Amino acid sequence: MAGYGLLSPALLIMVAMLALPIAALVLLSFWRQSGYTLDTTLTGANYARIFxxxxxxxxWMGIPFYLAYPVPVILLIKSLMMSLTATVTVIPLAYPMxxxxxxxxxxxxxxxxxxLTIPFWTSYLLRVFAWKIMLGYTGAINSGLMALGIIxxxxxxLLYNSGAVTVVxxxxxxxxxxxxxxxxxxxxDRSLLEAASDLGDTRWQRFRRITLPLSMPGVIAAALMVFIPTVGDYVTPTLIGGSGGSMVGNLIQDLFMKRNNAPMGAAVAIVMMAVIALIALLFVWLTGYHKMRARRR
Amino acid sequence: MTFLNRFAGLRLYAVLFVIFIYGPVLLLPLFSLDTGLYPTFPLKGLTLQHYAEMAANTSMIEALKNSLTVAVIVSALSTTVSIPAALALSRYRLPGAAAVLGFMSLPLLIPSIVIAVALLIILLKFLGVALSLWTVGAGHVLICIPFCMSVLMSRLEGFDPSLEEASRDLGCTGWQTFWRLTLPLAMPGVISSLLMGFVVSFDEFVIAFFLSGTQTTLPIFLFSQLRFPDKLPGVLALGSLILAGSAVLVVLAELLRRRGAKSANPGDI
Structure with missing residues (x-):
């Protein structure tokens, strides 16, 4: 019990400032905005409107969406595709490192x-902004290539499209x-690698049959670490995406701040988190990540 | 020979990788020293003028003060509540510890825009609290706690718990053991946690963007300046200073934490 006593200040803060606000967000998503007043009768109207x-x-992209208000679903799919592309690009680049x-x-x-960790702690805003300087119309790449006489x-x-956002x-x-x-x-365990070599595996066989399978938990964790936070990113699509490269985070901001429709914004945020969680769980289940972790213990 | 080539190939890749990671960000200090108004090649000439202009900008100084105040309070508060929590999770066998740890790392997984709007509505629509630097600080404490916890736990797991048993056997109360033994031994981790909390809060943009009232923090000031092309050199100068400052603090925090974790002599601070 003493342990929980020590834990309680931090845990209370987390409950008060994470669990309660998320609960409030869920509640809000079942309310409705009518003009400047908030209609607090519970209704699924926001979700009904999204779907x-x-x-x-x-x-969109040659796919017909039979939806009356297609913006949230299309933006969510677009964001998922962009994050997925980023994730799939990142893994083979990170592995050799x-x-x-x-x-x-x-x-x-x-x-x-x-x-490799210093960038994590330095301002995300500034790191993205540096890309804007690089990709801009008069930016470093364009002016550099022109100065060199290549173009x-x-x-x-270069800037303001979903490709640029994915790269960043x-x-x-x-x-x-x-x-x-x-x-x-x-x-x-290095002795496994020695054993494989002693038993006649070539370097490549050894990598494919020992190293790669045993490192899969790390690969899966890395994929989740990139995929989960990027779907709802706000800074990169805002600075780099413009109107062409906007993502679902921009829609949430727009609904809350500019369109004064917080309940709809809340519903979009909830749908986004539910879809991310579902994909992450499905991915973990399909790859047998939980089994790998259980085996390691 | 092939082994050597393979080795060289991978090393070359690693070096290129690090250059790729740092390349874009290094454009900020590069162009901040250029006399030209726009960040374009070829560079025109060397100057420190943009730095001087930025230092004379009163709204920048105001935002800097706000950011420093928020970051200092946030890092102190997050570290203070994280010390007992990290002790609890590393010293006691708590039922449900894994669930608690999972819950506490949620702020790292939930997109910050969702955290920001969730806090925004509970403050405005449910509690009726006006937005201020305090609400920004509240949001920052939430995202700093997971970082502080992980730094502190790695330090607390790095030294021998039998020292604490010895202290109790020698008649110290739990409180005395904490003040005279655990806290001094954990000090590198505590300082590292303070520095990390400071950096996270100081650099945070999205939550501050949603939860700040009329007073802005430095990242918000930077963001507002991005709309004006003639303000760009100043932004570059300020950005370079922020990047350099954060990098120094992070290296310092890491060195302290490592020194703590790896030390053979647990009393060596």
Whole structure:
């Protein structure tokens, strides 16, 4: 009981400032905004509107959406696709780096790890802003290429599209994907690798049959670490995306601040979190991540 | 020979990787020293003028003061509540400890825009609290606690609990053991937690953007300046200073934490 006493101040703060606000958000999503007043009778109208069907489809990316208010669903799918692309890009980039630190660095591992963690602690706003400077119409890439005489007119497709947002998301998160992969590589019993070599495996066979499978928990953790927070990102689509590269986080902000429809914003936020949680759980289940963790204990 | 090549290949990749990570961000200090108004190549000339202009900007100084105040209070408060919590989770076998730990790391997984709007509605629609630097601080405490907890727990797990048993056997009360033994031994972790909490709060943008009233913090000031192209050099100068400051604090915090965790002699601080 003494343990819970020690825990209680921090836990109380977390309950008061995380659990209660999220509960309030859920409650709000079942209310309705009518003009400037909030109608507090419980209703599923916001959710019904998000998923409400229509006979005339809205076509996005060649896919017809038979929805009366298609913006939230389309933006959510778009955000999921962008995060997924970023995640799939990040893993193969991070893996060799993690492998290098785990197996090739003899001394000074902590320096490499520190180099990879510093960006995590420095302002996300500034890191994204640096990309804006790079990709802008008169930015570093355009002016640099023109100064070198490679191009004669600035490329205007660098900024304000979903491709640019995906690149920046991948860049912002790639160094954090290294850490869980590194941890799982570091945990591999080296005698297993020696045994594989002694039994005649080539380097490649050894990697494919021992190292890669044993590092899968780290790869899965890294994928989740990149995917989960990027879907709802706000800074990157705001600075880099413009109107073409906006994501579901922008819609939530828009509904709360500009359109004065907080209940609808709350409903979109809840749907987004539910979908992310569902995908994450499905991913964990499909890859057998929980079994891997159980085996490791 | 092939082994050497493989080694060199991976090392080259690692070096390129780090350059790739840091490349874009290093453009900020580079262009902040350029005399040109726009961040374009070729560079025009070296100057410190943008830094001087920024230092003379009163609304920037105001925002800096606000950010410092919030970050200091937030980091002190988050560390203070995280010390007993980290002790509880590392010293006692609590039923449900895994669930508690999972719950406490939720702020790292929930997108900050959701945390921001959830806090916004409970403050405005349910409690009727006006937005101020206090509400920003409240939101920041929430996201700092998971970081402080992880730093403190790694330090507390790094030293021998039998020292605490010895202290109790020698007649110290629990409180005396904490003040005379546990806290001094955990000090590198505590300082590291204070620094981390400070950096997280100081650099946080989204929650501050939603929860601040008329008083702005430094990231919000920066964001507001981004709309004006003629303010860009100043933004670059300020941004470079913030990046450098954060990096120094983080390295310091990491060095302290490592020194704590790896020390063979647990009394060595």
């Amino acid at each position: 409400g069907l229509s006979d005339s489809p809205t076509v 993690a492998y290098f630190i785990a197996f090739r660095v003899r001394s000074g591992k902590s320096i490499w790890i520190l180099l 004669h007119h600035p490329l205007d497709a 998301l991948a860049h912002s998160w790639v160094s954090f994907a290294v850490l869980p992969i590194y941890v799982s590589l570091e945990k591999i």
